[in-house]
Amino acid sequence: MKKIFVLLLLLMSTVVFSETLEKMDYRSGVFTGTLRENKQVSIEAVKGRTSTGAVLILTLPDVRRSAADPRILNDPYLDSVSIMDQGNGLKIYFFLKDGTDYTVLNSKKEFQVKFNNPNAVSSDSKSKTGDRITGSREKEPVRTPDTTDRRPSSNRKGTYTIVVDPGHGGHDSGAVGNGYREKDLALQIGIKLGKELGKDYNVIMTRTTDVFKTLQERPEIGNVRSADLFVSVHLNSGGNSSASGTEVYYYAKKDADNYSRDVAKFNNTVDSGVAMSDYALKDINYRMNQTRSSALAQDVLDGLLNNFSVRDRGVKNANFAVLRGSNSPSILIELGFVTNYSDVSQFVNDYDQERAAKAIADAIRRHFMK
Ligand SMILES: [Zn+2]
Missing domain, CATH: 3.40.630.40 (Zn-dependent exopeptidases)
Incomplete structure (x- = not known):
């Protein structure tokens, strides 16, 4: 009986802590994830390198997703985004273009990753001034500059x-x-x-x-x-x-x-x-x-x-x-x-x-x- 009670508690805590990533959106260098149940989730950001460039990995424990992967096309900041289910959580991989760095903003209902790139041709000023974050007083910016990427940034002959x-x-x-x-x-x-x-x-x-x-x-x-x-x-x-x-x-x-x-x-x-x-x-x-x-x-x-x-x-x-x-x-x-x-x-x-x-x-x- 006691065991059943403990099990029930465990089940309840799973239900209580799980969140659903309802929507993912990417435009003008800003990735926005919208959460269904209006809770702030813990986000861990780790940056790694592959042989062809840098990757930012966001880990969101106890988050399921119901949203489709955002499409990245001709983007000055990102090569691609890939989302993977892991246990009860999610990992989001942002494959960064040469010179891209990022800021993670985490608040209730929403989290955002803002990308910046001095090499980018298109202006990102819109993303700096035009976006509002719900509950922004709770935001916790994490900033990790990157200066180590040395990938080719044009397709001149000899580059690829x-x-x-x-x-x-x-x-x-x-x-x-x-x-x-x-x-x-x-x-x-x-x-x-x-x-x-x-x-x-x-x-x-x-x-x-x-x-x-x-x-x-x-x-x-x-x-x-x-x-x-x-x-x-x-x-x-x-x-x-x-x-x-x-x-x-x-x-x-x-x-x-x-x-x-x-x-x-x-x-x-x-x-x-x-x-x-x-x-x-x-x-x-x-x-x-x-x-x-x-x-x-x-x-x-x-x-x-x-x-x-x-x-x-x-x-x-x-x-x-x-x-x-x-x-x-x-x-x-x-x-x-x-x-x-x-x-x-x-x-x-x-x-x-x-x-x-x-x-x-x-x-x-x-x-x-x-
Ligand atoms: Zn053949």
Whole structure:
């Protein structure tokens, strides 16, 4: 009986202390989280670094969410925001642009993170004067300046390095059909893509001739040069000639259990102190790359669908070795099916191959403008 009473108390305290994050909003460098039950929640802010930049992690214990992730597009302060459920609470990851620092304001009903960046082109004066915070007399500002970021802030040639990886080669023909071999088309289009991207970026080709490279060698070519993006070019094959369409993959860890365990381990690492382990950095880097890779994958797919008469097979995630090995965001493009005549015939002459290269390169340019 006593045990039941204690259990009831525990349950009640859980109910009493839990809050719901009802709304998330981001505009002009100000992130606002709105809470349903008008209580002030405790917020812990920790800043860490990944290989590509800084990240601010807010921990909100005993807070559930009912709001969708805010979308970050072409923002001068943030690359992305990612929200993760952890136990009874939430963790919010703000991936910061070069030079961004922040102030956390916590009050009843609302909390805000105001971002500031001396490098930002758009003015943030509005966010300094235009916003009101409910119950602002209770606000507890936490300020952490950051001066250590040294990421490139423009896309001048020489700033970003992109790896172009024409699939297969040598003894590995890849898909074969309709008189074409995947390795030849992938190389022809890959070389054109490399030339197109070379107008704006440093480009590394994993191969420029008909040679075989292993799936481990290919991403390593980019890793040793600290590449910013890895793009693998392929064409598909199907069991029968009716299979058709274009799809773009980005890398995702496959095993859900392992992944949850990894995330838990990562969170423990963050909680235990400011010094983040290599493990945590690797994991957070993966998280950021995945966000970027999936956005780019969609953009590349849209570009190809706009320029070719191909079926939309969508953006997919997969645990491909060639993507897994890359330290940078990475995508794998399946332009169309070699085994489908309508598909493959759109990618065989120089003119069409140039158009494909241009469509992919334009999507990548948009990606690096963000
Ligand atoms: Zn292939």
